C-alpha cells in the first residue's frame with residue numbers, strides 16, 4: 001500500500017517558508033483543513049502534510065476520515081512507518097466495537113472528569129474498545145523544530161472530522177504548551193506499533209480511555225492491541241453501578257513513595273485515589289505487602305540449579321498469590337502459574353502441572369497477550385501444555 005504521495009520538499013511546487021520558522025521550507029497541500037477534491041487515495045482522505053528539514057528524515061501528517069466505526073485518525077510519522085501502520089486498518093475496521101454505553105463521564109472530586117459505570121460490570125468483561133484519533137511517533141518532536149511539530153499536530157487535528165476534533169479538544173489539559181501538545185501529554189498513552197522497524201514507539205490518543213483516571217489499586221486494566229490499533233479496557237473485578245473506573249497508568253505493584261514520585265514527576269498530578277488518600281497505617285500495610293511481593297518475586301526469579309527447592313517454591317508462590325489477592329496484582333501472576341507448572345512437571349505430577357499451565361495460559365489471554373504483540377510467554381506455555389498432553 002502506498003502511503004506517501006506528496007513530493008519530496010525540493011520538488012514541491014508550492015514549497016514555502018514556514019511562518020513560524022525562518023529557514024525551513026515546507027511542503028503542504030493548499031487546502032489543509034478540508035478534503036482536497038483533487039486528492040484521491042486508497043488509504044488517506046487528505047494529501048499528506050510533510051516536513052523534511054533533515055536529509056533522510058521526513059515527518060508527515062496522514063489522515064483517514066473513515067477509520068474504524070467511521071471516525072477519523074491522523075498519524076504523524078515517517079512515510080515508511082505510515083505505510084506499515086496503515087496495513088492494520090482492515091483489522092481495525094473489522095475489530096469488535098464496544099461503545100461506552102455502560103459508562104458516563106462525570107466530575108470526580110480532586111481528579112477533574114472521570115469515567116463511571118452506569119450498570120454493574122462483571123469481572124473479565126470488556127468495558128471499552130476505543131480507537132485512536134491521533135497517533136504520533138514518540139521521537140518526532142526531537143527531529144523537527146518546535147513550530148514544525150506544532151504545525152504537524154495542527155494539521156493532524158484540522159483534518160479530523162469535526163466530531164473527532166471536538167472530542168479531542170474537550171480532553172483534559174494540565175501541562176501547558178500549545179493546546180494540542182498539552183492534550184497529547186496529558187492524555188496519550190505510549191504504544192508500540194509495527195511500523196516496519198522505523199521506530200516502534202508512539203503516543204496514541206484514545207478519547208474515551210483518556211477519561212479514565214489512574215488508580216493505584218485499579219478495578220480495570222487497559223491493554224493496547226497492535227493488530228487492530230484499539231485500546232481494550234477490561235474489568236479486573238466486579239464493578240458496581242456508580243463506581244468510577246480506574247486503571248493503573250504505571251506498574252500496578254509500586255509502593256506509595258514510588259508511585260507518588262512517578263505521577264508527580266512524570267504526569268504532573270498528585271494522586272488522590274482511594275489508596276493514596278487512605279490512612280497512613282493502611283498505606284503502610286499495603287507497602288509492606290508490596291515489598292514482600294517484590295522480595296519473593298526476586299528470590300523466585302533468582303533461583304538456580306543449586307538453589308532450586310521445589311517445596312520452597314510452592315510455599316513462596318502460595319504467599320505471592322495471597323499477597324496478590326490482597327493488593328489486586330492478579331494481572332502479574334502468569335509467570336507464577338507457569339513456574340508452578342514447571343515445578344510440578346519436574347516431579348512427574350502431570351495433572352497439577354497441566355492445571356497451573358492452563359491457569360498461566362488463561363491469565364495471559366485475559367490480561368497480557370495481544371494480537372500483534374510479543375507472545376513469547378504464550379508460545380512457551382502452549383508448548384508446555386502440548387508436552388504435558390503428549
Ligand SMILES: C[S@@+](CC[C@H](N)C(=O)[O-])C[C@H]1O[C@@H](n2cnc3c(N)ncnc32)[C@H](O)[C@@H]1O
Pocket residue numbers: 110111112113114171172174186187209210211212213214215267268269270271272273
Ligand atoms: C488521562 S486524564 C484522565 C481524565 C481527566 N481527569 C479528565 O478530566 O478528563 C489524566 C489527568 O487526570 C487527572 N488524574 C488522573 N488520575 C488521577 C488521580 N488518581 N488523582 C488525581 N488526578 C488524577 C490528572 O490531572 C491527570 O493529568
